[in-house]
Amino acid sequence: MTNVQKEIDRRKLDEKLPSMPWFVQQFIDYKLPDLSPSTLLEYLRDYDTFFSWLRAEGLSQAGSNQGVTLTELEVLRMDSVTAYRLFLTTKREGTNSRITVSRKLSSLRSLFHYLSQIAEDEDFYPLLKRNIMAKIEIKRTHKPKDTAAKLKGKILEENELLEFIGYILEGYATDMQKNKQALYSHELNKERDACIASLILNSGLRVSEVVNLNVDDLDLGNKLLYVYRKGNNDETYKTPVYFREQAKDELATYMNLRQSRYRTPKREKALFIALRNGESEGSRMTKRAIQAMIMKYAKCFGKPYLTVHKLRHSFATDYYLQNDIYKTKEQLGHASTETTEIYAHLTDKTMSEAIERRVDDNV
Missing domain, CATH: 1.10.443.10 (Intergrase catalytic core)
Known part of the structure; x- marks a missing residue:
């Protein structure tokens, strides 16, 4: 017997992956044995939001999210990341809570960490030479006392x-x-x-x-x-x-x-x-x-x-x-x-x- 919800999420994951850049697909494959499909689906939604924002701000020249390049991620500046955080907390169609913003930044950190520390090109160099997200400190937002x-x-x-x-x-x-x-x-x-x-x-x-x-x-x-x-x-x-x-x-x-x-x-x-x-x-x-x-x-x-x-x-x-x-x-x-x-x-x-x-x- 299989886990029904997992199967549904896995199917959605497979449908959504082709709309992502190749390096995101590689990252998801790497994470599949450790994380549930529903968590990875959340990751993809977060990347979708981020890549769409990059394109809207002119920080990526890609015609679609699939076309976002590693070079474009490599040259991101600190003020761009700050602007993205601001966008997440103030965007009109439902602002995100502190916990949600934290989670969205956390999933980006996971991707950037993988690209700069784990994945490598054919010459054994990291896929991402510079990791801007490593500079972002994510504060633990939901302490048990606050949730209570x-x-x-x-x-x-x-x-x-x-x-x-x-x-x-x-x-x-x-x-x-x-x-x-x-x-x-x-x-x-x-x-x-x-x-x-x-x-x-x-x-x-x-x-x-x-x-x-x-x-x-x-x-x-x-x-x-x-x-x-x-x-x-x-x-x-x-x-x-x-x-x-x-x-x-x-x-x-x-x-x-x-x-x-x-x-x-x-x-x-x-x-x-x-x-x-x-x-x-x-x-x-x-x-x-x-x-x-x-x-x-x-x-x-x-x-x-x-x-x-x-x-x-x-x-x-x-x-x-x-x-x-x-x-x-x-x-x-x-x-x-x-x-x-x-x-x-x-x-x-x-x-x-x-x-x-x-x-x-x-x-």
């Missing part, structure tokens, strides 16, 4: 986790009484939608991990899922991830109607199915569909800033209160505990309240 501060008040807490699942099952229909189309769609999908929300709120899975789930990955009796974890490039190995008892009922209910409700063909292995308009049989739900679905319910639930990724944060905060940082890291599939520290900061307030209560109880 941004999330405060924007995730579900305590009772809200159950309330949100209940709202998807029933409350939404009450709010949508006058909207026939919304009611029809809700009646068809409420068990599936509640199941997805419950699964994330009770396991902390990423949306890409949910999309990739197959029926065979579910072990309902042992409350286990077998998941392709982000950053684990071993295609043959799936990590066992536990989900809490609360998700069991929603999963069982959904599994009973997965085949009949969505006219799912026997050959379809995906766990979560969508029956799209005009189609005669169901097929795997997409990442975008799950993201849009959660946002739809969140808005009506009165939490418009809630996204599918914030459901993961909601689970993690809740889980961290009952477990230590290492267990939380393991459950979430983080590469390092530094990322998991977010939840230590998020629960500070809750922890201090709990200690206060304990002191009061002991008085």
Whole structure:
């Protein structure tokens, strides 16, 4: 079995690569064994923006991004890089946050580093003789404490986790009484939608991990899922991830109607199915569909800033209160505990309240 999202991203990567200069194609080939196709796709989008800007500013004479040359990159000046940073933070069609600008510069640094330090021409000389990006210092922007501060008040807490699942099952229909189309769609999908929300709120899975789930990955009796974890490039190995008892009922209910409700063909292995308009049989739900679905319910639930990724944060905060940082890291599939520290900061307030209560109880 292959990782579905990876296949989609790999296909997009193959489609986009020919529009890039040859040295970028070479760089992507070099990085393929180490980085996921979705990360490399982000790189290509960043290079697209940069090369288009170079051409618009007259810093490259190329007629298309594919024609940008190594010489043009070699003679870039510091003030050009500063101007590009400024462009990223002020461009009209949606300005980039500090974190995004940092990431875009970081992907350029990776390319320039490869061209000046690793790749070589037929005479064993570096492809790029001068690396302007080596002069750029990229500050670490998202410290766990900052991320936690941004999330405060924007995730579900305590009772809200159950309330949100209940709202998807029933409350939404009450709010949508006058909207026939919304009611029809809700009646068809409420068990599936509640199941997805419950699964994330009770396991902390990423949306890409949910999309990739197959029926065979579910072990309902042992409350286990077998998941392709982000950053684990071993295609043959799936990590066992536990989900809490609360998700069991929603999963069982959904599994009973997965085949009949969505006219799912026997050959379809995906766990979560969508029956799209005009189609005669169901097929795997997409990442975008799950993201849009959660946002739809969140808005009506009165939490418009809630996204599918914030459901993961909601689970993690809740889980961290009952477990230590290492267990939380393991459950979430983080590469390092530094990322998991977010939840230590998020629960500070809750922890201090709990200690206060304990002191009061002991008085």
